[in-house]
Amino acid sequence: MVGRPIVISGPSGTGKSTLLKKLFAEYPDKFGFSVSNTTRKPRPGEINGKDYNFVSTEEFKKLIDENKFIEWAQFSGNYYGTTIKAVEDVATKQGKTCILDIDMQGVKSVKKTSLNARFLFLSPPSIEELKKRLSGRGTETQESIDKRIDAAAAEMEYAQTGAHDKIIVNDNLEKAYQELKEFVLSE
Numbered sequence: 001m002v003g004r005p006i007v008i009s010g011p012s013g014t015g016k017s018t019l020l021k022k023l024f025a026e027y028p029d030k031f032g033f034s035v036s037n038t039t040r041k042p043r044p045g046e047i048n049g050k051d052y053n054f055v056s057t058e059e060f061k062k063l064i065d066e067n068k069f070i071e072w073a074q075f076s077g078n079y080y081g082t083t084i085k086a087v088e089d090v091a092t093k094q095g096k097t098c099i100l101d102i103d104m105q106g107v108k109s110v111k112k113t114s115l116n117a118r119f120l121f122l123s124p125p126s127i128e129e130l131k132k133r134l135s136g137r138g139t140e141t142q143e144s145i146d147k148r149i150d151a152a153a154a155e156m157e158y159a160q161t162g163a164h165d166k167i168i169v170n171d172n173l174e175k176a177y178q179e180l181k182e183f184v185l186s187e
């Protein structure tokens, strides 16, 4: 059965990608990501509707004006964004439960739509541990780590307001994965 969309959020470096990778590997037919819209040109091998929904800048701007996006952003001259329809399509076209990996602003935005999503917050055991993971991942500069730690504090504060249906602390990966499975399979 296709469940309500599931929104997973939490500070950068908490382990969302790691846990979702495990989930998709174990349940390839049950869960799916939405396809983003972009105005960037397709790279060789990229398939429209699968890798991205490739649209013109004009079309993209029209979707912005019509409030069709959960979130959108502009990077190096191109627009990228997730539409409400793209989330609905995961259920209607792929027959899967949609999983959205987004930040606090995205969570607030989804709450304003009619998507009727379930919200999961993944928390690091502590800010200290989060710093360690971000450094250990080796993908960020010190400046980027500092920025992510600042944003983490705001995310954690927001989670205290009861905005989520479930909070999982990722102190032990296997334990966090079991809790994640219990939550996402409970519908």
Ligand SMILES: Nc1ncnc2c1ncn2[C@@H]1O[C@H](COP(=O)(O)OP(=O)(O)OP(=O)(O)O)[C@@H](O)[C@H]1O
Pocket: 010, 011, 012, 013, 014, 015, 016, 017, 018, 019, 133, 134, 136, 137, 170, 171, 172, 173, 174, 176
């Ligand atoms: N329970 C855990 N214990 C120790 N390290 C972990 C644990 N879970 C994840 N990690 C490590 O922490 C780092 C950050 O994890 P990951 O990249 O999955 O975070 P993320 O939340 O997806 O971040 P972003 O939002 O920036 O994509 C990775 O190097 C990962 O291997």
